[in-house]
Amino acid sequence: MNTRSRVVSLSLGLALATFAAAPAAAQELTIDKLAVHGYGGWSFGRTTDNLNTNFFLFAHQRGDYFHNEFALNVTAQLSDQLSIVAQPFWHSGHHANQTASGMDYVFGEWKFSDMARLRLGNVKQPFGIYTEVFDVGTLRPFAALSQSVYGPSGMIGKSYSGVGLTGALFADGPLGIEYDVYAGGLETLEEDTPLQMLTQITDTVGRAALNAATTRTWRDVIGGRLILRTPLDGFSVGTSGYTGTRPVTRLGQARDWRRTVVGAHADYTSDAWSLRGEWARERDEANFTADGSYLEGAYRLTTRLQLAATWGTFDTEVENVPAANLAKGKSLLDHEETGFGVNYWFSPNFVVKTSYHLVTGNRFSHPDPTTRFRNLAYNGQLVNETNAVLVSVHLSF
Amino acid sequence: MRTIRVLLVLLALAVAGRVEAQSSFVVVVNESNPATSITRDELSKVFLKKITVWRNKQPVVVVDQGDKSPVRLQFTRSVHRREITSVQSYWQQQIFAGRAVPPQVRATDAEVLAFVAGNPSAVGYVSAGAALPAGVKPLTVQ
Numbered sequence: 098m099n100t101r102s103r104v105v106s107l108s109l110g111l112a113l114a115t116f117a118a119a120p121a122a123a124q125e126l127t128i129d130k131l132a133v134h135g136y137g138g139w140s141f142g143r144t145t146d147n148l149n150t151n152f153f154l155f156a157h158q159r160g161d162y163f164h165n166e167f168a169l170n171v172t173a174q175l176s177d178q179l180s181i182v183a184q185p186f187w188h189s190g191h192h193a194n195q196t197a198s199g200m201d202y203v204f205g206e207w208k209f210s211d212m213a214r215l216r217l218g219n220v221k222q223p224f225g226i227y228t229e230v231f232d233v234g235t236l237r238p239f240a241a242l243s244q245s246v247y248g249p250s251g252m253i254g255k256s257y258s259g260v261g262l263t264g265a266l267f268a269d270g271p272l273g274i275e276y277d278v279y280a281g282g283l284e285t286l287e288e289d290t291p292l293q294m295l296t297q298i299t300d301t302v303g304r305a306a307l308n309a310a311t312t313r314t315w316r317d318v319i320g321g322r323l324i325l326r327t328p329l330d331g332f333s334v335g336t337s338g339y340t341g342t343r344p345v346t347r348l349g350q351a352r353d354w355r356r357t358v359v360g361a362h363a364d365y366t367s368d369a370w371s372l373r374g375e376w377a378r379e380r381d382e383a384n385f386t387a388d389g390s391y392l393e394g395a396y397r398l399t400t401r402l403q404l405a406a407t408w409g410t411f412d413t414e415v416e417n418v419p420a421a422n423l424a425k426g427k428s429l430l431d432h433e434e435t436g437f438g439v440n441y442w443f444s445p446n447f448v449v450k451t452s453y454h455l456v457t458g459n460r461f462s463h464p465d466p467t468t469r470f471r472n473l474a475y476n477g478q479l480v481n482e483t484n485a486v487l488v489s490v491h492l493s494f
Numbered sequence: 495m496r497t498i499r500v501l502l503v504l505l506a507l508a509v510a511g512r513v514e515a516q517s518s519f520v521v522v523v524n525e526s527n528p529a530t531s532i533t534r535d536e537l538s539k540v541f542l543k544k545i546t547v548w549r550n551k552q553p554v555v556v557v558d559q560g561d562k563s564p565v566r567l568q569f570t571r572s573v574h575r576r577e578i579t580s581v582q583s584y585w586q587q588q589i590f591a592g593r594a595v596p597p598q599v600r601a602t603d604a605e606v607l608a609f610v611a612g613n614p615s616a617v618g619y620v621s622a623g624a625a626l627p628a629g630v631k632p633l634t635v636q
Contacts, residue, residue, distance in 0.1 A: 132595040136586075172595050177553045182592040202592060211546055221592055229591035236586055263593075268544050269536060330575065368577045400579060445582040493586055 130174045136493035137167035138234045140241075144485050150469070151483040153454065153462040154241050155190055164190040166232060168201060178208045186232070201232075202256045211268055216261040216279075222254045223263070223277035223322040224337040225362050225375050231255060234491025238371060238395035238405035239438050240450050241487070244461045245389040245409030246377045248432070251287035251343075252358055252389060253377075257318060258282045273326035283315040283341060290467055291429035291460055294474045295418060298426040315341040316353065332365045337377075345383070356381035371395045384416035391434075397442075405438035405452070411460055426474060428481045431458035446493050456483040518568040520622055521633040522607065524614045531634040538573050540617060542584065543594045548615065556597035557609045557618040565603070565621045573635070 141164070142156025151157075155164040168186035175181065184201040204218030221229040227247060230236045246252060259281015266274040288311075297305065320339025327333060337360045342353035360377035376390040391409030398404060411432040423430075438452030456462040462483040464470040473479050521537065523529060528550055532540070539545040546554055559566040561578050570578050588594040600606045603620035610616040611629035626632065 129598065132589070134589045134595075136590060168590075170589055170592075172589070172592075174595070184590070184592065204592070211544075229593075230587060233586065233590045236583065236590070265544065268539060271535075273544070366580070366583075368580050400577070442579075445579045445586065493590075 132170075132172045132174075134170040134172075134494055135168060136170075136233045136235065136491070138165070138489055138491040140164040140487065140489035142240075142485060142487045144483055150464045150473070151456075151459070151462045151480055152465045153456050153483050153485040154244070154487065156485040156487060157465070161190070168232065180206045180208075182206065210264070212264040212266055214263050216263060217259075219256050219258045220261050220279065221256050222283065222320070222339075223261075223279070224253050224320070224339065224358075225322075225335070225360050225377065226364050226373055228253050228255075233493060234450075234489065235446060235448055235493040238393065238403060238440060238450075239407060239436060239452055239487075240489035240491075243375075243391035243393060243407055243409040244432060244434060245391040245411045246360070246375050248389070248411065248461045249286045249288040250379065250387055250389065250411065250413075250460075251285040251289070251313060251356070252360075252379050252387070254283040254285045254315070256284070257320070259318070271328040275324040275326065276321065278319075278321040279339075280319045283318045283320075283339070284312050285315065285343075287311060287313050288461075290470065291426075291463065291474075292413070292415060294471060295415070295422055295426045295429045297422075298429075298475060299419065299421045313343050313345070315343045315356075317341055329365075331367050332363075334361070334363045336361045350383075354381050354383045369397045386414045388412050395438075395440075401442050403438075403440040403442060405436075405440060407434070407436045407438075409434045411458075413460065425477060428459045428479060429463075429474065430460060432460040432462070433457040448491050450487070450489045450491065452487045454483075454485045454487065456485065457481060518572065518622055519565050519619045520624065520626070521617065521619045521635055522610050522626065522630050523617050523633050524610055525629050525631045526614045527617075527631070527633075529633060531636050533636045534573055537635055538575075541573065541597065542581075543588075543597070552615050555613050555616045557606055557616055558597040558599050559603075559606060559619070560599055560601050563601075565619065569619050 140155050141160065141162050142154055143160035144151060144153060144156050144158045155161050166186065166188040168184055170184045173181045183203040186201050187198045189196040200219060202219050202221050204216050204220045207215045209215065223229060225246065227237065227242050231242065234240065257279050259279060261277060261279035263277045318339055318341030322335060322337040324333050324335035338358060340355065340357040342355045344353050356379060358377060358379045360375060362375040365372045373393045378386065378388050380386045389411040391407060393407040395403055395405040413430040434454060434456050436452050436454040438450055440448055440450045442448045458481065459479050463479065464473055527548065529548060536545060540554055541556055541558065543556065548554055561582065567578060570576060570581055574581055585596040600609055603624040606618040606620050607624065607627055607630055610618050611627060
């Protein structure tokens with residue numbers, strides 16, 4: 098059991114012990130001051146062509162039934178000013194994100210006013226529409242978020258560790274502004290094996306070992322998000338950005354390279370419709386740029402039956418890569434995704450989703466394990482197109 | 495002329511909305527609360543915790559009714575202009591982003607009235623026919 102697992106287990110144990118042993122006075126605290134919520138789900142995915150060896154998200158050619166997750170959200174409102182929020186998670190799966198547990202976030206918030214709330218600790222990163230609810234399946238129309246922005250490219254992090262300020266301005270007027278600013282450290286999940294392969298795809302000797310998906314630690318991060326709530330009920334637009342340094346080997350140098358990510362989004366939700374679009378760009382000083390964008394729409398035919406569609410694209414530009422490498426491995430840089438889904442909502446807290454996805458490019462859809470991916474890429478035998486069917490159940494309370 | 499007709503229709507719809515808001519439920523606050531009226535938009539933001547203090551700077555304590563309650567349905571459609579499921583999704587977003595938790599819930603009008611009577615900063619709503627006890631007063635929705 099690693100340190101994170103021990104912390105989660107200890108926290109859960111203490112929480113359960115508190116509930117079990119709580120005297121009458123503490124029960125009052127539980128009802129009025131403590132809120133316990135959670136979310137979870139199960140997902141199945143299969144790529145439809147048996148000749149297609151690509152994985153996409155949790156889908157592969159034989160079908161993967163073992164992708165489960167659960168998270169517990171605990172909020173303690175200790176006073177009008179002070180609240181403590183924590184969210185441990187458990188996750189199991191056979192591909193990409195292996196079995197894991199840890200903390201999504203744990204932080205304290207001191208409220209000076211609605212306009213200024215100070216947050217200290219490990220806080221969900223405010224970026225774009227979905228980053229703060231990255232894993233919550235009952236808050237989106239597809240089993241997974243669009244990989245074009247939320248894929249493992251290092252564009253968005255899960256949470257920052259440090260200090261933040263958040264608040265709402267003009268909340269009582271027709272135009273409202275919500276803001277976040279933060280500083281500290283950040284962790285991002287980055288699967289840049291396709292980029293590593295591209296740099297040596299034409300080599301015949303001396304190929305370096307590949308690093309598989311990894312969590313990278315950013316230092317000295319500053320960032321923020323601004324959301325404008327418009328007079329049209331349910332419609333908002335926003336912009337986000339952050340910058341920091343992270344240790345990678347680029348251009349033959351292993352050092353902390355600065356990377357900056359900016360984004361913009363628009364979001365409209367009504368009882369029947371949800372229409373969302375996002376664009377984000379990451380750029381680092383090692384001549385690397387990537388753009389991701391997607392559109393996502395969903396419409397409820399009835400209160401329970403929902404149709405959904407999405408389209409997204411992700412393009413990578415890496416300078417100093419020989420033309421021969423690009424000619425042989427262009428698909429390693431690109432991702433385009435079109436998806437259609439049908440969802441059945443038993444309630445806002447319980448939904449079954451089915452979807453079909455056509456993916457072009459091998460940036461986020463490729464063979465696994467890495468050795469197989471590498472061999473096919475180096476031999477020019479990668480399949481550029483992936484068809485995936487996803488079925489998932491999501492719950493929350 | 496056409497513009498005037500459109501304006502008259504919009505005015506009629508606005509008045510109808512206000513009548514509906516006032517006829518199907520009553521918004522209640524503690525008798526000590528100096529507020530006498532609130533706009534629909536403000537009330538919606540109070541119940542979504544986007545506004546968390548009264549004009550006298552006292553913190554707002556919101557009490558809601560259960561999601562199966564008919565008065566909750568009427569209140570949600572009239573004040574939030576949404577279905578209850580949409581409001582529930584809004585709260586999921588707030589909870590899991592670590593930003594806010596939903597208001598406390600009381601199962602009946604009587605429980606809401608007792609809560610409001612005992613809490614100077616509270617605001618709730620009850621069925622239009624409910625008798626208001628001492629310590630509770632109605633808040634006009636404009």
